Structure formats: structure tokens, C-alpha cells
Amino acid sequence: GQSLEQPSEVTAVEGAIVQINCTYQTSGFYGLSWYQQHDGGAPTFLSYNALDGLEETGRFSSFLSRSDSYGYLLLQELQMKDSASYFCAVRDRGRNSGGYQKVTFGTGTKLQVIP
Amino acid sequence: DTEVTQTPKHLVMGMTNKKSLKCEQHMGHRAMYWYKQKAKKPPELMFVYSYEKLSINESVPSRFSPECPNSSLLNLHLHALQPEDSALYLCASSQEGQNYEQYFGPGTRLTVT
Numbered sequence: 410g411q412s413l414e415q416p417s418e419v420t421a422v423e424g425a426i427v428q429i430n431c432t433y434q435t436s437g438f439y440g441l442s443w444y445q446q447h448d449g450g451a452p453t454f455l456s457y458n459a460l461d462g463l464e465e466t467g468r469f470s471s472f473l474s475r476s477d478s479y480g481y482l483l484l485q486e487l488q489m490k491d492s493a494s495y496f497c498a499v500r501d502r503g504r505n506s507g508g509y510q511k512v513t514f515g516t517g518t519k520l521q522v523i524p
Numbered sequence: 525d526t527e528v529t530q531t532p533k534h535l536v537m538g539m540t541n542k543k544s545l546k547c548e549q550h551m552g553h554r555a556m557y558w559y560k561q562k563a564k565k566p567p568e569l570m571f572v573y574s575y576e577k578l579s580i581n582e583s584v585p586s587r588f589s590p591e592c593p594n595s596s597l598l599n600l601h602l603h604a605l606q607p608e609d610s611a612l613y614l615c616a617s618s619q620e621g622q623n624y625e626q627y628f629g630p631g632t633r634l635t636v637t
Contacts, residue, residue, distance in 0.1 A: 451628035514566035
């Protein structure tokens with residue numbers, strides 16, 4: 410079957426660096442996305458990795474290792490506004506989707522940035 | 525325009541009511557999605573439309589009925605809902621074939637009494 414695991418909560422200090430891990434188990438894997446969602450808000454796309462390696466977008470970077478079925482989101486120079494939930498989302502060949510590449514969200518990591 | 529809009533923002537309905545949720549995007553996206561999100565949980569996919577045709581129904585009960593009148597609009601018709609259907613309903617869109625990068629609307633907070 411399919412599974413996605415993320416830590417439920419992470420706390421980090423303003424200005425520091427934090428890494429949010431995501432491990433997945435799936436068949437027909439295509440790639441891993443990351444989304445940010447503030448309380449009461451909508452998910453916002455952050456990044457997508459289809460190949461192994463690191464993708465950098467400003468203060469945020471995302472890494473993927475397909476052989477280890479593992480990825481992470483790295484947030485640098487943390488700011489208070491980064492306090493939010495972060496979801497990894499796996500894109501795979503869904504079981505009952507007739508070949509459609511399906512996206513499934515992980516359980517989410519609530520990041521709290523403290524002064 | 526990179527915005528997905530949803531109406532209404534909040535909806536309270538009784539179990540015998542019929543209501544509709546609306547979603548609109550003007551980004552030229554040909555894939556549109558409905559998700560249900562409970563508090564402190566991830567979004568759960570309900571339906572996917574591709575080029576205005578339903579391509580995925582995640583075994584959603586028939587009391588939820590989606591409709592895609594044109595490439596910019598997506599509706600979700602609600603009828604005879606249960607209290608456990610209370611949740612945030614999110615609409616999203618993406619380029620066809622790029623479902624890894626979805627743009628979400630602000631959602632409709634639904635309460636079923």
C-alpha cells in the first residue's frame with residue numbers, strides 16, 4: 410500500500426535552520442511536492458522534486474532521494490511568518506486511477522517558530 | 525491572475541438542505557480538483573476534472589455531486605449531508621499533467637447541523 414510519514418510537530422528558533430523530513434512508500438513513484446498551509450488558509454505550493462538532489466528556491470530548499478524513498482524540506486533564516494503546517498505530497502501511479510498520476514498528501518508537520 | 529476563488533466562505537446547512545459550492549479560476553488550467561480537509565488533517569482528494577470531464581472519483585458518497593460547466597468553473601452540489609461531512613472544502617487547479625503544482629482556493633468552511 411501507500412504511506413507517507415512526517416513528524417507531527419517541530420519547533421525552531423527564529424533565524425535558525427529547520428529540516429522537515431518525509432518518508433514514503435508507494436509504487437509507481439513520480440515525484441514529491443511540498444506545500445505550506447497557515448492556520449485558516451489554503452495550501453500553497455512550495456516545490457517539486459522528480460529527480461534526486463536539492464532544489465533551492467530562496468530560503469526554502471527541497472531534497473529527494475528516490476533510492477531511500479525519502480525527502481526533506483529545508484527552511485533557512487527562519488521567520489515568525491514561517492509558522493505553519495508543511496505537507497509533503499507524493500505523486501504516483503494511483504492504484505484505482507486508471508493510470509492517472511495521483512497526488513496524495515502526507516499527514517503534515519506543524520512548525521512553530523519561536524523568538 | 526494566479527487566484528482561485530471559492531464561494532461561499534462559510535456555509536451552514538441542515539441535513540435536508542441542498543446547497544452548492546462554487547470555484548473559479550482564470551489561469552487557463554484544464555485540471556481542477558475538490559478536496560475535503562478536516563481540522564489538523566491533510567487535504568483528501570475527492571474529485572478530479574480534466575478538460576471538463578470527471579477523471580477521478582475517490583469513492584465519494586453520492587450526496588456530493590461535482591459539476592464542471594466550463595474550463596473555468598467547478599461546482600460541488602451538496603444534498604442530504606451528514607454532520608461528519610462538516611469540513612473545509614478546498615478547490616484547486618493546475619496545468620494538465622502538472623498536478624504536482626496545484627493552486628488552491630481559500631476554501632468553504634461547511635458546517636452540517
